[in-house]
Amino acid sequence: MDIGESLFLLVLTLDATVRVATPLILAALAGLIVERAGVIDIGLEGKMLGAAFAAATVAAVTGSAWLGLLMALVVSVLLALLHGFACITHKGNQIVSGVAINIMVSGLTALLGVAWFARGGQTPPLSDEARFGAVTLPGAEALADVPLIGAIYSELLSGHNVLVYVAFLTVPFVWWLVYRTRFGLRLRATGENPAAVDTAGISVERMRFLALVCCGILCGLAGAYLSTGHSASFIRDMTAGKGYIALAAMIFGKWRPVPVLLACLLFGFLDAVAVRLQGVALPMVGEVPVQFVQALPYILTVVLLAGFIGQAIAPRASGIPYVKER
Amino acid sequence: MANPGGQLPAWADIVMLPLINVAMAFIVSGIIIAAIGQNPFEAVRIMILGAFSYDGALGYTLYYTTNFVFTGLAVAVAFHAGLFNIGGEGQAYIGGLGVGLAALALDGSLPFILLLPVTIAAAALFGAGWAFIPGYLQAKRGSHIVITTIMFNFIAAALMVYLMTQVLIRPGQMSPESRVLAEHAWLPFMHEALGWFGIAAARSPLNLSLLWALACCVLVWLLIWHTRLGHEIRTVGSNQTAAVYAGIRPDRTIIVAMCISGGLAGFVGVNEILGVQHRLLLDFSAGYGFTGIAVALMGRNHPVGIVLASLLFGALYQGGAELAFENAAFTPDLIVVIQGLVVLFSGALGFMFRPYLERLFARPVPPALAEA
Numbered sequence: 001m002d003i004g005e006s007l008f009l010l011v012l013t014l015d016a017t018v019r020v021a022t023p024l025i026l027a028a029l030a031g032l033i034v035e036r037a038g039v040i041d042i043g044l045e046g047k048m049l050g051a052a053f054a055a056a057t058v059a060a061v062t063g064s065a066w067l068g069l070l071m072a073l074v075v076s077v078l079l080a081l082l083h084g085f086a087c088i089t090h091k092g093n094q095i096v097s098g099v100a101i102n103i104m105v106s107g108l109t110a111l112l113g114v115a116w117f118a119r120g121g122q123t124p125p126l127s128d129e130a131r132f133g134a135v136t137l138p139g140a141e142a143l144a145d146v147p148l149i150g151a152i153y154s155e156l157l158s159g160h161n162v163l164v165y166v167a168f169l170t171v172p173f174v175w176w177l178v179y180r181t182r183f184g185l186r187l188r189a190t191g192e193n194p195a196a197v198d199t200a201g202i203s204v205e206r207m208r209f210l211a212l213v214c215c216g217i218l219c220g221l222a223g224a225y226l227s228t229g230h231s232a233s234f235i236r237d238m239t240a241g242k243g244y245i246a247l248a249a250m251i252f253g254k255w256r257p258v259p260v261l262l263a264c265l266l267f268g269f270l271d272a273v274a275v276r277l278q279g280v281a282l283p284m285v286g287e288v289p290v291q292f293v294q295a296l297p298y299i300l301t302v303v304l305l306a307g308f309i310g311q312a313i314a315p316r317a318s319g320i321p322y323v324k325e326r
Numbered sequence: 327m328a329n330p331g332g333q334l335p336a337w338a339d340i341v342m343l344p345l346i347n348v349a350m351a352f353i354v355s356g357i358i359i360a361a362i363g364q365n366p367f368e369a370v371r372i373m374i375l376g377a378f379s380y381d382g383a384l385g386y387t388l389y390y391t392t393n394f395v396f397t398g399l400a401v402a403v404a405f406h407a408g409l410f411n412i413g414g415e416g417q418a419y420i421g422g423l424g425v426g427l428a429a430l431a432l433d434g435s436l437p438f439i440l441l442l443p444v445t446i447a448a449a450a451l452f453g454a455g456w457a458f459i460p461g462y463l464q465a466k467r468g469s470h471i472v473i474t475t476i477m478f479n480f481i482a483a484a485l486m487v488y489l490m491t492q493v494l495i496r497p498g499q500m501s502p503e504s505r506v507l508a509e510h511a512w513l514p515f516m517h518e519a520l521g522w523f524g525i526a527a528a529r530s531p532l533n534l535s536l537l538w539a540l541a542c543c544v545l546v547w548l549l550i551w552h553t554r555l556g557h558e559i560r561t562v563g564s565n566q567t568a569a570v571y572a573g574i575r576p577d578r579t580i581i582v583a584m585c586i587s588g589g590l591a592g593f594v595g596v597n598e599i600l601g602v603q604h605r606l607l608l609d610f611s612a613g614y615g616f617t618g619i620a621v622a623l624m625g626r627n628h629p630v631g632i633v634l635a636s637l638l639f640g641a642l643y644q645g646g647a648e649l650a651f652e653n654a655a656f657t658p659d660l661i662v663v664i665q666g667l668v669v670l671f672s673g674a675l676g677f678m679f680r681p682y683l684e685r686l687f688a689r690p691v692p693p694a695l696a697e698a
Contacts (some may be wrong), residue, residue, distance in 0.1 A: 042412075052329070086674035094470050095410050097674035099619055104666025108358070110659035115362035121657070244476055251473060289492065296486035298477040304457075305469035314470070 004147065007167035011151045013272050018160065019230060021268030022167045023048065023222040023239075025245035027190040028253070028260045029174045030188055030218035035255060036178060037189040037211035037319040038204075042098030044219055045243025046105035049078040051223025053109040056123040056234035057116070065228050079105065080216030084209050091321035098323070102243070110236045121236035123227070132161035132229040163225040168261075170218065175257040187211060191315035194322040204322045222246075240255060248301035267297040334684055337687075344626060344672060344681050348638075351667035358663060364655055376648025377641035383648070384551055385393050385516060385530020391633075391640030392532070392597045393418075397618025398547050398636055399598075402627035406550055407583035408563035413460060413475030415615025416482030417453040421592020423486065424604035425599045426606035427438060433508040441511050446538070453592020454585040461584025465577035470471060479615070491635040504606035513601040533592070533601035542590060543629035549586070559583050591615060612625040613662075620665050621688025623673040639665070 024294035027044045034041045051072035058263040059068030079101055086097040103149040144154040178184040189197045190207040198204050226242075249267055253260030274293035334343075356366035377387045397414045405409035411417075426648050428448035432441055450469070460474035492504035514534040550556040561569040562579045598610040617639055625631025648662035671678075 039567075040472075042476075086670065089676050090675055092467070092674035092676065092678075093410075094674075095412070096619075096623065096669060100666050100670035100674050101411065102666075103616060103620075105362060105657040106664055107662025107664075107666055111358070111657060111663055112362065114657045114659070115655055121659070183664075241480060244480065247473065248477065289488050291484040293486035295481045298480045302463070302469070302477050302481075304473055305465050305467075305474060306469050307469070 007148065011155050011200055013269070015267040016275075017265060018156065018164060019268075022164045022266045023162075023225050023242055024246045024249055024264040024268060024291060025096045025167045025261055026170060026218045026222035026225070027171055027243055028249040028264055029257060030215040031250040032255055032257065032260055033178070033187070033210045033218070033246055034208075034211045034215045035250065035318045036315055037187050037208045038194060038320065038322070039083075039087065039208050039211065039314060040094045040098070040319045041080075041083065041212075042095055042247070043079065043101035043243075044215075044246050045239050045241070046102035047076045047079045047216060047219035048099075048108055048223040048241045048243050049102075049237070050079055050105045051220040052227035052238055053113065053123070053223075053224045053234045054287070055224035056126065056227035057112075059126055060117075060124045060126075060233070063127070063130045065126075065130055065224075065242045066131050067271035068228050069132075069221070072224035076220030076223060077213055077216030080212040080219070081209070084212045087321060088205050088212075091323065092103050094319055094321075105199060106237060109234070113234065113236065123234040126232045129265070130228070131232055132163055133223070133226050133269055134159045135162055135165065141287065161225075161229040163221060163229045166221060167225070170221075171257050178257065179261050183210075185196060188244065188315070191317055192289075194317050198322070199326065208322075245297050248297055251314075252301055252304055253298075254313070269294050272293075329584055334375060334680070334687060338683055338687060340490045340626070343680060343683060344624065344631075346666060346683075347671040347676060348624060350679075351664060351671045354629075354662045354671075355660070359656075359660070362655060364653070367475070369649060369656065369660075372652050373376050373642070373645030373648050375645075377645035380648070382528035382530040383644060385528060385532040386535030386647075387637070387640040387644040388516075388536055389530060389532040389597070390438065390601070390638045390643040392536045392539045393542060393594050393614040394500065394617055394621045394639050395633060396593040396597070396637035397591050397614050398625060398632040399497075399542055400589075400615075400627065401618045401622035402585040402625070402629075402632060403546060403550070403559070403583055403590060405622060405627045406556075406563050407559045407580055409461075409580065409584060409587075410472050411457065411460075411475055411584065411587050411591075412472055412619070412670075413457060413478050413588070414613070414618045415611055415613070416475070416479035417456045417588040417591035418594035418611040418615050419479075419482045420484055421449040421453030421589075422595025422599050422610055423489070423606065424448035424450075425595040429507050429511050429600065430494075430504060430606070433511040438510050442513070442600075443598055445511075446593070449592040449595045450589035451592075453595070454589040457548070457584045457588020457591070458581065461581045461588075464584070465580040486608060490606065494606055506605045507600075511600065512604050513596070513603075514631075531602045533597065535597035535601045538575040538596065540633075542593065543633055546590070555582065560663045591618070617665055620669045620672070623676070624668055 006123055027048055031041055031044050054075040055068035055072035056069040059065050072178060082099050083101060084090040088096040110121040113123060117123055131307045140154040140312035166259055178187060186202055186207055194204045197207065226238055245267055249263040252263035268291055274290050277288055277290060277293055359366040360368055375381060378384055395419060400414050401411055423450055425445045428445045434445060436444065456478060460471050460478055463469035463474055464471040465574060492506045495502050495506045500677065513533045513535060516527050517527040519534060520527045550559065558574045558579045561572060562576045566576045594611060594614050601605060603610055621632055621635040621639055625635035642661050646658050649656045650658050676679055
């Protein structure tokens with residue numbers, strides 16, 4: 001293999017990385033926002049799955065990817081509010097609530113899918129008009145033949161669907177929101193010291209509900225991407241643990257937007273590489289089992305949580321229901 | 327889980343509140359069934375018939391129940407120590423691996439009477455080992471146990487796929503399964519065991535693991551409420567600071583509780599591998615670990631409650647399978663929905679109805695009645 005060829009292979013792998021990382025980025029940022037407000041959300045997976053189903057269903061019926069996206073946002077936000085109703089309004093256990101949402105949505109999407117479409121839980125395949133198609137950046141075709149730069153620009157940067165660009169733009173937006181706005185300051189304070197926020201006359205409950213709405217919107221985008229951007233229909237349990245990988249990426253990025261982005265790209269890269277590594281002997285280590293590469297995000301997260309690579313410190317009040325002093 | 331103060335008679339707290347919560351879950355399930363254009367009452371009828379009255383139906387129900395007792399107890403023991411063990415799924419999977427490895431290695435040399443304790447110990451050891459690491463990391467390094475046990479579920483799944491496709495697969499075979507265990511290693515089916523006493527029973531996957539599950543219930547009850555360790559576990563679970571003042575080492579207790587929890591989950595492997603499948607294969611833990619969460623929440627972390635909740639979920643699983651057979655609109659996913667709703671209402675919204683109940687019981691006696 002000459003250098004040009006292997007570079008091209010690398011660009012293709014990175015291109016796949018971007019596609020795999022997109023839902024992770026959106027979901028991980030969703031998790032970041034709620035945890036910064038002191039709410040743990042195990043239910044990222046369920047919200048994404050529900051949104052993916054809603055998007056594919058509406059897109060299949062109406063033929064419009066945008067209406068599908070709208071429905072995805074509605075469903076995901078409603079699920080987020082349910083989480084809030086259970087663990088903010090009724091001070092229920094946040095983990096239990098998240099687990100409940102995940103289990104419920106996993107069953108409900110399959111049940112409704114079978115009832116409505118009778119395709120074994122799948123939604124009808126979407127035509128290209130009912131999906132988010134590839135966006136060709138200006139000049140991509142003209143540059144395609146230029147060595148290296150052409151490959152990078154027209155393969156890696158151009159030709160993704162609009163939600164991919166949205167996901168990457170969300171990173172600076174969330175950074176700005178969390179670190180440069182009054183809302184962000186209050187959000188972080190709610191996650192670190194809710195009593196102080198309460199004393200300042202700001203409603204902790206309201207802050208947490210607002211954070212959940214943001215979380216719902218981002219998970220909705222991630223779900224819509226999965227079923228109407230990345231693929232062309234909803235498939236039963238199509239999130240396949242992405243919500244949990246996103247959770248891992250959020251921890252790996254230590255609850256900060258840019259490191260979270262890098263963690264998502266790393267995990268996405270591992271996923272993209274795992275497929276290509278099958279049966280390939282690497283120098284020094286020999287053949288690496290695909291399953292090991294697939295499990296690497298989880299292993300890395302455990303190692304990080306164990307405090308062997310830096311330290312992962314969660315927002316102090318996350319997971320604790322806030323009870324006003326009487 | 328916070329238990330907001332308030333006066334409620336014990337029976338209302340232990341019996342009525344859980345029943346209201348479960349009833350809510352079923353009402354919402356009924357609404358969902360109606361929403362997909364089916365008759366919920368007809369569904370209930372078919373499910374009850376399917377779970378109890380057909381030949382062998384009860385056996386199937388109790389076979390599922392066995393698994394749920396193991397995973398429910400596992401979640402409950404961790405809960406008592408204030409830990410949320412979401413890793414039952416992975417611990418059951420790895421526990422089954424332990425059973426399979428022990429049986430595959432020894433079924434040629436040991437008689438059943440020796441093989442059985444060895445395989446049961448292997449299930450406990452492997453399950454406990456898989457729970458030990460998250461437990462250790464929580465106790466010593468403060469890693470959040472919910473996250474680590476979730477991660478360990480995925481790591482277990484990847485490990486099993488690797489082992490079954492690359493290492494343990496029977497040579498010359500396509501499907502990722504080990505060789506079948508020697509017949510004398512199998513745990514007798516219940517219909518066989520009853521046959522020894524001259525009682526005829528329909529064939530079903532129910533096997534003698536059920537007895538072990540019930541024994542575990544008694545053991546867990548003794549452990550939690552009648553031993554020093556159990557007292558330590560409950561103390562650490564309710565107040566770590568107080569535990570330290572009482573001379574208890576929370577880190578040690580947390581690790582031990584997690585190991586017991588993982589070991590209990592591992593016993594699913596005894597039921598599945600030794601009792602039913604008779605070989606190692608993929609995905610035999612099929613969601614039992616997650617159902618254990620619903621079972622433990624519904625059974626209020628008490629062995630008696632867990633047996634009842636397991637029976638209900640066993641009936642739901644078997645009845646649901648029968649329902650799917652009768653009517654294609656009801657895929658087994660319906661059971662998953664009900665399970666999620668039970669976790670939601672019995673767990674996350676567990677105290678939603680408490681204030682209403684309290685108001686009901688606190689209502690002063692009307693003057694007319696008081697005079698009479």
